Amino acid sequence: MSGTSSPPTASTAALDLASQFIDRRTPLSRVRGVLHRFPAISPGIVLLVAVVVFGILNPRFLAPANLSLITQQVAVIGILGVAETLIILTAGIDLSVGAAMVLSSIVIGNAVAGLHAPSVVGLIAGLATGLAAGALNGILVTRLKLPPFIVTLGTLSIFTALLLLVSSGATVQGTSLPDLVTWTGGTFRVIGVDISYGVVLMVALYLLIAYMLGRTAWGRHVYAVGDDREAARLTGIRVDRVLLSVYVLAGAIVAFAAWTQIGRDFGSSPNAATDANLNAITAVVIGGTSLFGGRGTIWGTLLGALIVGVFRNGLALVGLDVLYQTLAVGILVIAAVAIDQWIRKSKS
Amino acid sequence: MNSNNQDASAATPPVLSAHRLVKTFGHVVGLDGVSLEVHAGEVLAVIGDNGAGKSTLIKCLTGAEVPDEGVIKLDGKEVQFRRPQDARDVGIETVYQTLAVSPALDVAANMYLGREIRRPGVLGTAFRMVDTKEMRARATEQLHQLGISTLQDVTVPIENLSGGQRQAVAVARAAAFGSRVVVLDEPTAALGVRESNHVLELILRLKEKGVAVILISHNMPQVFEVADHIHIQRLGKRAATITPESHSMTDAVAIMTGAKAA
Numbered sequence: 001m002s003g004t005s006s007p008p009t010a011s012t013a014a015l016d017l018a019s020q021f022i023d024r025r026t027p028l029s030r031v032r033g034v035l036h037r038f039p040a041i042s043p044g045i046v047l048l049v050a051v052v053v054f055g056i057l058n059p060r061f062l063a064p065a066n067l068s069l070i071t072q073q074v075a076v077i078g079i080l081g082v083a084e085t086l087i088i089l090t091a092g093i094d095l096s097v098g099a100a101m102v103l104s105s106i107v108i109g110n111a112v113a114g115l116h117a118p119s120v121v122g123l124i125a126g127l128a129t130g131l132a133a134g135a136l137n138g139i140l141v142t143r144l145k146l147p148p149f150i151v152t153l154g155t156l157s158i159f160t161a162l163l164l165l166v167s168s169g170a171t172v173q174g175t176s177l178p179d180l181v182t183w184t185g186g187t188f189r190v191i192g193v194d195i196s197y198g199v200v201l202m203v204a205l206y207l208l209i210a211y212m213l214g215r216t217a218w219g220r221h222v223y224a225v226g227d228d229r230e231a232a233r234l235t236g237i238r239v240d241r242v243l244l245s246v247y248v249l250a251g252a253i254v255a256f257a258a259w260t261q262i263g264r265d266f267g268s269s270p271n272a273a274t275d276a277n278l279n280a281i282t283a284v285v286i287g288g289t290s291l292f293g294g295r296g297t298i299w300g301t302l303l304g305a306l307i308v309g310v311f312r313n314g315l316a317l318v319g320l321d322v323l324y325q326t327l328a329v330g331i332l333v334i335a336a337v338a339i340d341q342w343i344r345k346s347k348s
Numbered sequence: 349m350n351s352n353n354q355d356a357s358a359a360t361p362p363v364l365s366a367h368r369l370v371k372t373f374g375h376v377v378g379l380d381g382v383s384l385e386v387h388a389g390e391v392l393a394v395i396g397d398n399g400a401g402k403s404t405l406i407k408c409l410t411g412a413e414v415p416d417e418g419v420i421k422l423d424g425k426e427v428q429f430r431r432p433q434d435a436r437d438v439g440i441e442t443v444y445q446t447l448a449v450s451p452a453l454d455v456a457a458n459m460y461l462g463r464e465i466r467r468p469g470v471l472g473t474a475f476r477m478v479d480t481k482e483m484r485a486r487a488t489e490q491l492h493q494l495g496i497s498t499l500q501d502v503t504v505p506i507e508n509l510s511g512g513q514r515q516a517v518a519v520a521r522a523a524a525f526g527s528r529v530v531v532l533d534e535p536t537a538a539l540g541v542r543e544s545n546h547v548l549e550l551i552l553r554l555k556e557k558g559v560a561v562i563l564i565s566h567n568m569p570q571v572f573e574v575a576d577h578i579h580i581q582r583l584g585k586r587a588a589t590i591t592p593e594s595h596s597m598t599d600a601v602a603i604m605t606g607a608k609a610a
């Protein structure tokens with residue numbers, strides 16, 4: 001939950017006109033009020049139900065090896081989802097995080113394997129690539145005042161062209177990369193479940209960004225800018241600065257996704273993760289973050305990424321074709337947005 | 349009721365003044381060379397028909413808009429407000445006509461938006477953690493001091509409040525932090541009779557504290573009750589500045605509509 005919207009304490013709620021406004025409505029609108037306040041509740045329920053149902057349908061679903069597989073499949077999208085959440089919270093959308101991630105992973109792979117740069121230098125080059133990609137988006141959005149959709153549609157093509165240029169279309173194999181570069185793919189065992197370092201990285205990023213969003217002034221400003229940009233400006237918030245910081249931070253996070261991607265694929269390929277960007281948006285939307293900005297939590301996105309992972313894995317285990325997994329994800333997205341619209345009506 | 353303030357203010361420069369402000373929006377002339385001044389401990393009302401340029405005028409005075417031409421002075425010294433924060437930094441607080449509150453954030457977060465209090469010690473300095481508890485406590489205290497009783501719970505998101513309650517939050521925020529000038533653009537538009545009277549009391553209390561108040565209102569009795577001076581805005585220009593003593597309400601309306609010259 002964002003720190004700004006925790007429930008009222010009993011002492012202050014004693015004689016409270018405002019909460020009477022919420023409570024005197026029908027039970028259904030009371031549910032809506034609660035969902036409005038805690039948008040991560042509905043994806044949480046969906047995930048729980050999905051895990052139970054798939055666990056009953058096929059006991060192998062809950063086997064440690066399978067759970068470990070799901071977390072590893074989720075890591076890359078989970079990290080990209082963090083970047084996408086930040087941007088969607090500001091009422092933007094980023095179509096370029098996937099391409100920026102692949103570009104960053106190509107830079108890392110080619111710097112280390114092609115140019116024989118030390119691992120650390122390669123990873124820093126990857127981070128710089130992510131930062132530059134984010135900064136470019138941020139500058140175009142804040143200086144030229146172009147809509148984020150258009151900006152990132154353009155940079156999607158630019159980053160894709162760049163990554164083909166840098167890689168010459170060739171894949172760098174994990175065997176030609178030092179351990180540090182593929183470290184994110186390594187695992188350790190916790191109560192029978194193999195956890196990859198990429199998953200650890202993902203959890204660390206969630207904790208960090210959740211803290212920044214929920215416990216710092218910057219986080220409040222991100223919500224305020226996404227909620228009502230003009231109101232934020234009039235209250236003295238430097239809207240452009242907040243937006244630029246969000247895009248640059250998203251760029252840095254994208255670089256961590258790239259590192260995780262290299263570990264998971266054991267190499268860097270220009271053809272990797274073509275659907276990563278849309279999957280990241282899917283995770284954010286299923287996680288209850290509003291595409292209109294200003295509402296949602298980072299934990300919702302983690303739930304969203306897990307839901308997509310669990311559905312794909314669970315449906316595959318039940319023996320359904322990939323097409324049904326894709327169908328299920330599509331239905332989930334539309335249902336999530338429909339629920340969001342319905343929740344937002346409680347504002348009126 | 350205002351004579352003592354007037355005598356005192358004659359010697360000192362006005363706390364906030366504007367000289368021949370011009371602001372255009374494409375072909376629309378919002379302000380056409382408007383001047384205005386307000387002294388500490390004085391209530392200046394700004395009246396005028398819809399579209400007369402009242403909001404544009406106060407936006408230029410508070411950094412929300414940058415005038416094309418003209419000079420703004422604070423305590424007699426020229427200043428340039430490039431953004432709202434610049435005006436806030438020198439103690440000018442504003443209730444905009446649109447209220448400028450963030451719906452998803454709660455009352456306390458809105459009151460402290462852009463001036464968050466951080467936790468004491470390393471948590472606040474190195475980790476930049478905000479002190480939510482402290483801000484809530486202070487916001488509750490401030491609302492209490494301002495006598496705003498419709499808002500008892502500062503943890504309620506703004507979007508769950510009624511229009512009048514939202515307006516009360518915006519007024520409370522400005523009154524609590526405005527140390528030099530408080531600007532109110534139709535602060536009682538959504539308020540009931542009791543709440544409106546409350547805001548008028550609040551304005552008089554600010555005046556007593558030596559704060560300058562600029563009040564935009566369409567409510568003539570209200571204006572004549574609290575104002576020391578009345579700035580009449582008409583078609584982007586200042587038609588006249590009068591006092592409740594020198595002119596009647598009928599006169600003011602006549603000047604406002606152009607039926608009578610000042």
Ligand SMILES: Nc1ncnc2c1ncn2[C@@H]1O[C@H](COP(=O)(O)OP(=O)(O)OP(=O)(O)O)[C@@H](O)[C@H]1O
Pocket residue numbers: 373376377378396397398399400401402403404405445
């Ligand atoms: N951002 C803007 N873009 C274009 N025109 C504007 C803008 N802001 C104000 N105007 C124009 O400037 C003129 C003055 O508007 P302003 O909002 O200052 O009027 P007002 O006196 O506050 O009216 P009201 O009593 O309705 O609030 C109007 O003609 C309005 O259309």
Ligand SMILES: [Mg+2]
Pocket residue numbers: 402403404445533
């Ligand atoms: Mg106006």
